[in-house]
Amino acid sequence: MANEVKIGDYIIIQKQNYKKLHKFNKSDSSISLGRDTINLKGLEGSPYFSTFKLLPKTSRKNKEFTIELADEAVKLKDEIDIKVSGNDNRNILDDGRSQKLSAADIETLKSDSNKASDIVETLISNSNTFHNKTEFSQDKYLRKKEKKYFEYFQVVKPNLRIISEIMYKLEPNKIQNLRIDTLSQIITTVNIHCEGNHLLYDSGSNGLVAAALLSVIGQNTTGKLIHMHPGNMSQKQALLAMNFPEEQMSRCVSVNVYSALRQFYQGCDTHKTADTEKSENGTEENPLKRKNDDDIEEHQSKKNKQDDENKPSDNINTNIDSETPRENKKPKWHFDNIAAAELLHKKMDSLVIACKEDPQNIFSELVTFVKPGRPFVIYYNVAEPLQQLYMTLKAQSNVAALKLSCNWMRNYQVLPDRTHPEVMMNASSGFLLSGYVLNK
Amino acid sequence: MSFRSYKDKIEEGDTAILYLSNNLYAIDVQPEMKNKKGELIENVYQTPFGALKVKTLIGAEYGSRVELSKGWGHVLQPTPELWSLTLPHRTQIIYTPDISMIMLQLDLVPGSIVLEAGTGSGSLTHALIRRVRPHGHVHTFDFHEHRSKVAQEEFMEHGIADFVTAKHRDVLADGFGEELNGKADAVFLDLPSPWVGVPHALAAIKDQGGRFCSFSPCIEQVQRTCLALQEYGFQEISTMEVLQTEIKVSRRTVPVRDLSFLKQKSSTSPVEEKPSSETSYVVGTWPQSTPGHTGYLTVATQPPYARSKAKKSKPENDDDKSSSENGDKMVIDETV
Ligand SMILES: C[S@@+](CC[C@H](N)C(=O)[O-])C[C@H]1O[C@@H](n2cnc3c(N)ncnc32)[C@H](O)[C@@H]1O
Numbered sequence: 001m002a003n004e005v006k007i008g009d010y011i012i013i014q015k016q017n018y019k020k021l022h023k024f025n026k027s028d029s030s031i032s033l034g035r036d037t038i039n040l041k042g043l044e045g046s047p048y049f050s051t052f053k054l055l056p057k058t059s060r061k062n063k064e065f066t067i068e069l070a071d072e073a074v075k076l077k078d079e080i081d082i083k084v085s086g087n088d089n090r091n092i093l094d095d096g097r098s099q100k101l102s103a104a105d106i107e108t109l110k111s112d113s114n115k116a117s118d119i120v121e122t123l124i125s126n127s128n129t130f131h132n133k134t135e136f137s138q139d140k141y142l143r144k145k146e147k148k149y150f151e152y153f154q155v156v157k158p159n160l161r162i163i164s165e166i167m168y169k170l171e172p173n174k175i176q177n178l179r180i181d182t183l184s185q186i187i188t189t190v191n192i193h194c195e196g197n198h199l200l201y202d203s204g205s206n207g208l209v210a211a212a213l214l215s216v217i218g219q220n221t222t223g224k225l226i227h228m229h230p231g232n233m234s235q236k237q238a239l240l241a242m243n244f245p246e247e248q249m250s251r252c253v254s255v256n257v258y259s260a261l262r263q264f265y266q267g268c269d270t271h272k273t274a275d276t277e278k279s280e281n282g283t284e285e286n287p288l289k290r291k292n293d294d295d296i297e298e299h300q301s302k303k304n305k306q307d308d309e310n311k312p313s314d315n316i317n318t319n320i321d322s323e324t325p326r327e328n329k330k331p332k333w334h335f336d337n338i339a340a341a342e343l344l345h346k347k348m349d350s351l352v353i354a355c356k357e358d359p360q361n362i363f364s365e366l367v368t369f370v371k372p373g374r375p376f377v378i379y380y381n382v383a384e385p386l387q388q389l390y391m392t393l394k395a396q397s398n399v400a401a402l403k404l405s406c407n408w409m410r411n412y413q414v415l416p417d418r419t420h421p422e423v424m425m426n427a428s429s430g431f432l433l434s435g436y437v438l439n440k
Numbered sequence: 441m442s443f444r445s446y447k448d449k450i451e452e453g454d455t456a457i458l459y460l461s462n463n464l465y466a467i468d469v470q471p472e473m474k475n476k477k478g479e480l481i482e483n484v485y486q487t488p489f490g491a492l493k494v495k496t497l498i499g500a501e502y503g504s505r506v507e508l509s510k511g512w513g514h515v516l517q518p519t520p521e522l523w524s525l526t527l528p529h530r531t532q533i534i535y536t537p538d539i540s541m542i543m544l545q546l547d548l549v550p551g552s553i554v555l556e557a558g559t560g561s562g563s564l565t566h567a568l569i570r571r572v573r574p575h576g577h578v579h580t581f582d583f584h585e586h587r588s589k590v591a592q593e594e595f596m597e598h599g600i601a602d603f604v605t606a607k608h609r610d611v612l613a614d615g616f617g618e619e620l621n622g623k624a625d626a627v628f629l630d631l632p633s634p635w636v637g638v639p640h641a642l643a644a645i646k647d648q649g650g651r652f653c654s655f656s657p658c659i660e661q662v663q664r665t666c667l668a669l670q671e672y673g674f675q676e677i678s679t680m681e682v683l684q685t686e687i688k689v690s691r692r693t694v695p696v697r698d699l700s701f702l703k704q705k706s707s708t709s710p711v712e713e714k715p716s717s718e719t720s721y722v723v724g725t726w727p728q729s730t731p732g733h734t735g736y737l738t739v740a741t742q743p744p745y746a747r748s749k750a751k752k753s754k755p756e757n758d759d760d761k762s763s764s765e766n767g768d769k770m771v772i773d774e775t776v
Pocket of ligand 1: 531610
């Protein structure tokens, strides 16, 4: 991926610690950040990591902005000169009357000023208490205001780390609470790397697990991934957001689990043209399939609040999946099923399951495709189904080194003399059951 | 040679991992070994379940069962994860829970160039190599000459030497070397004063930017490293801890005590009853004792402009020392 923003790229817009995934699909596309709408004209062609300043289109009030390339984000603290501070807060009484401006005054101030520092400076000069506050609390106040009025954003290249963070923060339940540290364990537990054929069953991570595995399989390597899913269309959001080149993306074969296994066991689809097939098998299956596809898509775009720009990404899904019944031509999924079945016949080097269903049947069916000596891992967001599966597997003898584990992660605030764990932590990130397949 | 590619069968010269009721052993698959007198004798590996003639492993399929006089085990092909659990310790090592997160935080993919100091026992190095090959490269440094040499030999024996360069070098005193300036996608430090290495990381990371991570057991190390990262223009500085706990699964039978019969009068009125029946659950037991701390991971992004900015601001800093010592000045953006 090139180092400049191109049309068609997924990009990350980062405003302070807030990150948003956006499909940059035309040079003047707009993005909404909080209540603001920002026109991204001028972004195209700029190098990743560039900083842009938000410029109000008319006044700040209507919350529409254009952008201008900036050298770097100017910090409020550098723009505002604070002359005095107190030593401690013994004289500070928060009675809600320290601000001389009325709420209405502040509203006018906000919509009339074009610069964040003007607003904050006026607020400060009308505060009775600001200059009595300690330097520490002044700092804290400015940081709070900065968060509110911050006028800069940075454009960043998406990668697994950022996408995983964004998805977990935004809607953890959409990815089964799969937190970044647990995701990182999945990758290593099953030894995914540039080689080998890897099998994934995923029924609910918006493509995050597939994105993780494919990213460490890498560009211009030999590794392949079968991405099985239970629906008619795979969830690809995270996969698409990674901007994988075609060469890499094509080594991820996304297939419906029913079709792929039917193909494997019954071998009904062959490389014949659609015409001959129609006459042989009847036409029943295909129309049904298309219909369901549409349903899921609507469903998806309704549910998906990740980005207003989600429509285009759905369009992409459609495009990928509907190299569909053009005349005489078989849909892409038809060939994907055949490719997946062929890989399954060669046997797989790892198995990853991240599911919503009971993992028991899924595991016992899919494990038969894994070569002896190779690892597997199952992610589930509560422990009980995995405990049950553990007992079942213990009683059989086709796996070794069974291990049920749980990950824990804590972030820290590190500041001179004020270092401590973050006040809030993400306490939920599911469980992993892992082991190695044995030679029967 | 069994570290490089997937294999189906064990060959002479492989390292094979023997899994024996929750214990792991790394076995050098050589039919013969030298005894104390320097004579070649048959290689017999002693396990708690009896002796294993290593020769018999040759040709066996990975994942298959190995019979021992007092039981049986299974042989597995080594992965960096299994290696971390069986390798000979020459130093403290980093284990898989941290390793996994380190690699994800460093944005490593096949093709990445990553620098590591110190090499130590090569536990992390094996995982880094696996992640960045075939087009990437690991440059690993240790100022302990013997460790560096042993590590390099190990990479040769494991058949992965072409993806890694192990050098004997004091990275804090001498940096990563001219030839690596602007070459790295990521820099990782596991040594006692990582903050001293920050300017060297700054020099080594590519023009378009990259990632930094240091692993430190103590919070004081973290504080100094964060200050250095601020000073040199890194962004998204963040510190975290990750742990993994293994949960023991078992079926537990628990007695059921019935109290409801007490509502009615009955002929006998005991004060002590045997539990009336039993029920059973599959339970997960959290360990009595489990790792509670390994090290803090401090990660940061080096943006493309950090290097030129650091150059510009350097003379200033020298004149006006207070600006680099004013802790508050450094903290304003990255905390909330
Ligand atoms: C804890 S060990 C690293 C373990 C390693 N991460 C692993 O997982 O096996 C730290 C190593 O850093 C090396 N070291 C300490 N200071 C160094 C320096 N200034 N330059 C290079 N290596 C250094 C030590 O010799 C030691 O081998």
